[in-house]
Amino acid sequence: MHEDICTIPGGHVTSVLGFLAGAVRAGIREDVDKLDLGILYSERPCAAAAVFTSNRVKAAPIVVCQKHLADGRAQAVVANSGCANACTGEDGLRDAREMAELTAAKLGLRPEDVVVASTGVIGCPMPMERVRPAIRDVAVSADGGGALAQAIMTTDTVPKQIAVRFAWHQPAEGRQYTIGGIAKGAGMIHPQMATMLCFLATDAPAESGFLGAALRQAVDASFNMITIDGDTSTNDMVVVLANGAAGGEPLAEGHPAAGLFLAALTQVCAHLAQAICRDGEGATKFIQVRVEGAASDADARRAAREIVRSLAVKTAVYGSDPNWGRILAAVGNSGADMVEESTTLYLGECCLYRGGRPLDYDESAAHAELARPEVDIRVDLGLGDGAATAWGCDIPDEYVRLNSAYRT
Amino acid sequence: MHEDICTIPGGHVTSVLGFLAGAVRAGIREDVDKLDLGILYSERPCAAAAVFTSNRVKAAPIVVCQKHLADGRAQAVVANSGCANACTGEDGLRDAREMAELTAAKLGLRPEDVVVASTGVIGCPMPMERVRPAIRDVAVSADGGGALAQAIMTTDTVPKQIAVRFAWHQPAEGRQYTIGGIAKGAGMIHPQMATMLCFLATDAPAESGFLGAALRQAVDASFNMITIDGDTSTNDMVVVLANGAAGGEPLAEGHPAAGLFLAALTQVCAHLAQAICRDGEGATKFIQVRVEGAASDADARRAAREIVRSLAVKTAVYGSDPNWGRILAAVGNSGADMVEESTTLYLGECCLYRGGRPLDYDESAAHAELARPEVDIRVDLGLGDGAATAWGCDIPDEYVRLNSAYRT
DSSP states (O other): OOTTEEEOTTOOGGGSTTEEEEEEOOOSSTTOOSOOEEEEEEEEEEEEEEEEOOOSSOOHHHHHHHHHGGGSEEEEEEEEEEEOOOSOHHHHHHHHHHHHHHHHHHHTOOGGGEEEEEEEETTOOOOHHHHHHHHHHOOOBTTOHHHHHHHTOSSOSSOEEEEEEEEEEOSSOEEEEEEEEEEEOOOSSSOTTSOOEEEEEESSOBOHHHHHHHHHHHHHTTGGGBOSSSOOOSSOEEEEEEOOTTOSSOBOTTOTTHHHHHHHHHHHHHHHHHHHHHTSTTOOOEEEEEEEEESSHHHHHHHHHHHHHOHHHHHHHHTTOOOTHHHHHHHHHTTOOOOGGGOEEEETTEEEEETTEEOOOOHHHHHHHHHSSEEEEEEEOSSSSEEEEEEEEOOOOHHHHHHHTTTO | OOTTEEEOTTOOGGGSTTEEEEEEOOOSSTTOOSOOEEEEEEEEEEEEEEEEOOOSSOOHHHHHHHHHGGGSEEEEEEEEEEEOOOSOHHHHHHHHHHHHHHHHHHHTOOGGGEEEEEEEETTOOOOHHHHHHHHHHOOOBTTOHHHHHHHTOSSOSSOEEEEEEEEEEOSSOEEEEEEEEEEEOOOSSSOTTSOOEEEEEESSOBOHHHHHHHHHHHHHTTGGGBOSSSOOOSSOEEEEEEOOTTOSSOBOTTOTTHHHHHHHHHHHHHHHHHHHHHTSTTOOOEEEEEEEEESSHHHHHHHHHHHHHOHHHHHHHHTTOOOTHHHHHHHHHTTOOOOGGGOEEEETTEEEEETTEEOOOOHHHHHHHHHSSEEEEEEEOSSSSEEEEEEEEOOOOHHHHHHHTTTO
16 A cells, blocks of 8 residues: 555545446346446547456457457447347457447447457357447436446456545646546356456546556556466456546656556455455455565566465365475466575464474464455465466365375 | 387386385374475485476575586485475575485484485475474385385375496497486466475486486476476476496497487486376366477477467367467467468378368367377477477366367
8 A cells, every 4th residue: 555545434436536426227138137238438539558368368348449449549438237248249340349339329439439348258249229229228427337336247246346535746837647447356166247347537648658567567567466267368458548537647667656556456456356366255364475586587487376266275275284295386386487495485374384394383374364354374485576466265165174184 | 118128117217226215104294194305315325316397486405506516516305395485585405405414413414415306385484393303213225215115105196217238239239228207287377386296316426517417407307398288387397316236337428338328318207297297286188299390490399389389279279179279379479480281280190281271180089099098199290300208198077078068
């Protein structure tokens, strides 16, 4: 947490100046009674940047967005849950384009300034006969951010949203900027709805090149450090829109507020990424893994991510079983440089392993560390200055319960 | 299956000429009542080769074996379940060496000619006070292969063993060689006991360089094509011993029977690898994935392995849910070259996707393909001649049941 960045209580994506949102129930899945289509709209044109899935199978809205965002400009997002519009061929592309066109016509924009995002089942056609009237019916307002957050939920049990504000002072000007965001997560054990979506809005002005670089850095330290199941979906997308409504010179490399903006953007992304882990399907515990002393930051990232990815670790955490060998095995499996003799392992305050051998630790204290709702794993590789933090959740279920109790 | 290679009914590792084995209950885990320590012994010195875990955390027996097998010779294996002797520091190395020394003394061998293998919990010291008398008590015999297969079992529900025989004829000589093997598998959802072990024996004579190359090829097409959970353990080991008891010139590159030997060794390894998948903890279905038409064999291997690794695919198979988009997404996630428009996807006989779009397939037929105990997935990437086959199993449990039925 940066001391100059404060979280707005109850804040969301339309807590940001000049952004409006709204959502309706389109009935995209007839059997699900919830908001499922929404729009985020900026009253002013925005600099825009996005990070997309690395999967070679890209959903139609991803293909359309990559084109629409090529100029670094956008002014609205239309998003739906219930249908991913992935693996749908030419028909899917046509439907995604039509969603952008209908939204643009409604708001008086060019279709190229509309971002399209979908989440839901892969391989099913978009039910456009229900989508068309729904887009027409959406009413956007300054308090619609919460409804939009609900409209993109699938198996999520809670909406994920946040807004932060930071001020910066220079002799010539004192300004205040806000960044708001909403996200939806994947199922814990698999990307059930095939999508992680995140929409970020800010009233800060920004050059789109700077905005893109800042977004990639923020995503690398947040969404790219959570592991739900190791699968990458066809629809994953993080988008940021900067409308400049709060005034000032556009943020760019070397701008005195650039560092503060990056810190605030990272804080928003980290909050949303962690919220996705906390809401993993059926998850009972949130896991934070800190790796320090790695030969490089890249090695630390590899090791931290492999620990939260490992099913062996997840199930041991679920069973509160301090089977720490699995954590070391995950590090050994990660590709990061490591030497057993220089490695130290902590569960919370409890040091379990050091100098190439298990310590004579207090088993009940180790168990207690794992019984917390927020489990803290820390590994010091003793090789250098590389450090990274990753987040995840445990894997619960009756089947796993039997196995996770194996050691005890 | 090669037509000149026949499986010996009820065959196992001591179906091979000159190999003896035996096992006892050492009580390494006091709460488990089963055979847990055994010895495989060849009456003659053997050429030996092994493939070890790629994990940087290597169990003590792995470290010891790498040293003992450096000269390409061995004559016995001592193996235990219940304790992995991993992350145990200098004490663990001392214990692993002592296990080799005691076995060597008992059999009149040099300690360097004994392979040591352990499977069980990581980070617990080997209970040598129980291991020492157990090694003394093992009685080896020509029908002891089955007992040894049981002694290395952990959460396995059935022993995994096979023996095959092949004859080859040349003007000067007609000979018959046998290859036998036993293996133990990891738990389905995590390497519960931290180990996949496999011991192979043959009465064919072989140069150790040839034997090592043949083993690597056989393992690449078998054990390296199964995915239990994506974790690589600290103890994984496949060892082959060739004692030459059946006579003839040592197999080497260019030997007229070299190809047949490689085929037979691969067949034994593939049988044991598939047996590990079939016995995945709680698994209800065996999955075979064939990828063809890839730009290269390496790409085909990547794609096939990623499909059987994907939790999204495993859970869909468990629920007999033809959610084929997850299979395409796994291919897209694998790093293999792929183009949606040239990709064709089959479930058994049922073609679901071709030419960039879903086909109008028979949903009940697709469901029936997934309801089989052996599920067959085939992907033609339409790009080249690369092909590979991978094997795995589904993920069952109440938690997943809810999710796997999502689409229906």
